[in-house]
Amino acid sequence: MKSLQLQLTIGLLLSLIVSFIVLWSMTGSTLQQLAEDYLAGHLAHDGESIMQAVSLTADQQIAVDTTIVEPVYKRPLSGNYYLVTTSAGSIKSDSLAGQGFEVPLLSSGQTLRFFNPGPDGQPLLILAQAFSLKGVRVTVAVAEDFSKALGMIDAVQQGYTKLALALLMALIAIQIIILRAGFKPLKKIQHQLQALEEGELYQLETDVPKEVVGLVNEVNDLLRIMDQRLQRKRNSLGDLAHALKTPLTVLQQLAHEDEITHHTDVQAQLITQTSNMHRIIDRVLKRVRLAGPGSVYTSFDVEQEITDLIHAMKRIHHDKQLLIHAEFNGVKSLMIDREDMLELTGNLMDNACKWCERQVVIRFHADNQLLIVVEDDGNGAPDSALPALSQRGIRLDERIDGQGLGLSIAQAITDQYDGALTFSRSAALGGFCVQAVLHLRSASI
Template sequence: MRPNALAFRLFAAAALWSLISLPLTAYALNSVFRRQVERDFDERLRGLMTTLVIESFDSRLKEPAKPQEMGEGLFKQTLTGWYWQIKPLDPRDTRTLISDSLVGETLKLPRDLGIKPGSDGLRWADFYGPEKTRLRVIERDVVFGPPDDGHVYSYVITGRYDEVETSVAEFRNLLISALAVFGAGLLAATFFQVRWGLKPLGEIERGLAAIRSGRAQKLDGALPEEIKPLQHELNALITSNQDIIERARTQVGNLAHALKTPLSVITNEARDDKGPFAGKVSAQAEIMRTQVNLYLDRARMAARAGVIGGDTEVKPVLESIARALVRINQEKGLEIAVDCPAEARFRGEKQDLEEMLGNLLDNAAKWTKGKVSAAVRIERSVGDPAGAKVAIAIEDDGPGLTPEQRRKVGKRGTRLDETKPGSGLGLSIVADLAGLYGGSLALDASASGGLKATLTLPAL
């Protein structure tokens, strides 16, 4: 996809949105999961605290007893980070009960850090314990004996906070993998969605190409509701263009008839009068007739060149003109060799191709010693089907032209030999008409020393 393509813009917008939204989604889900894991971890510590109090309490004693079973095997394994501790707050009482996992170590108390108990009587803290293990600590006070004369003990339960981090890390890795797969799938789906959504524009492009090449007269096919107004307007534009061209042709024809009749009258009247003034009038009238014919021809050519959908086979036109010229020039022994591939097609009106080839072949027939060749080749541009050209090279074995003469002969009305019939407009008309189609006419020396005229026109 090209950077300025509509498909690229839509895909880039979707990709940018994915790159922004997916990381934010991952962060939000990871945060929610962390809070839930921490909440569950704290609830687990609360449950263990309740178990510790129950297991150590004996109504017959005024001091706690060491619990025999805490229900967690981790409290029996050495330095696991899961510890419990029961410590009297009376400094005179030095008897402290600890879990087997603590192996002679003692724990700092949240109260020593200045932490006040919450509404539930619990103190919470995070700090590093033995083996530099990060611990989550919960503490509560338990009174043994009468409320006014009892002994207060500090009950402490710790849990290894690394377990929270491990759970969160595992979830985060799984989340990243899942969102990466989801993001890749989303981008792939977006790519195909964009291609599928823009497919009607491709159909319109192909339809317009078919109209331009003459394979269709209007845009057909079932298009989405959003594209149908565009289809309707394009068809209306094509119809309007055809109507305008048809009116232009009609007006050119009317103008030709309107001008030719008065010019004929002037010319005939001048011929009847033998005076010098009549000669000047007759000469100027002939110049006017030539110029009128020239510009009327150019107007007709411009109208035809604007037609959408012209499609003309080159070979039949070339062979037909060649046969006609051979019959006309039988006494000269004229031979015209035609080499044209059957697939050569001119993207334009048949009448224009006949006029261009007729002028070129007629010019070659006038000057040749007897042999004329017409060779056609198709030139196609890689990656640009619309840029295809058909090159028609017409060569004769006549006297040819010098470079200076070749430059002059393309000008309107230039005739290098006044003994030959014609108005001197043939090559000029060919060059003008080729230019209207985006083509060109090039003059060069032929291999036999005559003139080589290469006509390049748009092809299908």
């Protein structure tokens, strides 16, 4: 599952890192350029001073008056050096201590700046300038050890790096805080959706950022439409059942008319079928009453609903004086449609009450899935007949009233929840045992 917050965090983090790397690189190069420009200005001044000390001899040879040259150019390996070059030869500073560096002879007015290794291998920044002395081209190259400037640049850059890393960490922390604050309304919507699934809410709150207000309104409209459709279907089902009762009553009365009583086979068939239809209609009306006006999103209160269902079963099968025991094992509420749950448990318990001698047990277990077990102390069913029990209309004993639809309906409901319905003999009571497994999103245990 993709996370917008994670994607934004990674994107902003990468952009911050790239930005700081670019700034770090530009800072280093800018500092070096500034140091070179500053040192080049100093070397240009020294070059002009040295040129003032250069003179021509009678035989057109150059000479340097060292008395007016700065002392640093006289001290051996001081880090400051000069080289004066003409077409006739060159003069080195005493600080070079017999060593030297190559500089090309430049044209008049030309300037050249470059790096070259010094006497001790240190980097030298060399500034070469071309002058004209009485018609003679003279190139004055002044050099200075650049390692000190590089050391200062490194120190500044290390300090900047530490500061930049601290600032980067602070910006990342601020970014995370801002993102969490920005996504807080979406977390609220997520919690509301969970509350909606649990039946605690029926609509999402519309006090949300404008970027998602359209989505929230669409979800609320969809919830309202689904609830209205479900309610209309339930009402239509009830209205249809009520509407069929009147013509069904007429058909039942026709079965006792004189014209029909002479045809005993027709009368028996008419009475049987109209009685079956009457039971089906009563069953549908009972379903509608059980479902009630509640929303499809309301959670199923297991203890309350099953307790009420047990009382209803005892009243329906009052002739048996039933002992119905329920074990909830900590299962309190289920995220399931109330009508589906009442239909499933009602059919399973009604089937057990019909076939039992007196005792029925219903058990609930919930872990990663829901398990409902219904057992009775009746005669049970032979193993060979168990696979066919979930088929519509299959009944093993015609003496018991019913349409043979209960277990098939239970099978359909378990299939709807990606579950399974299995039949066996009860090890505890000796009668019939049904196990229904349903996969639910969540269950309160």
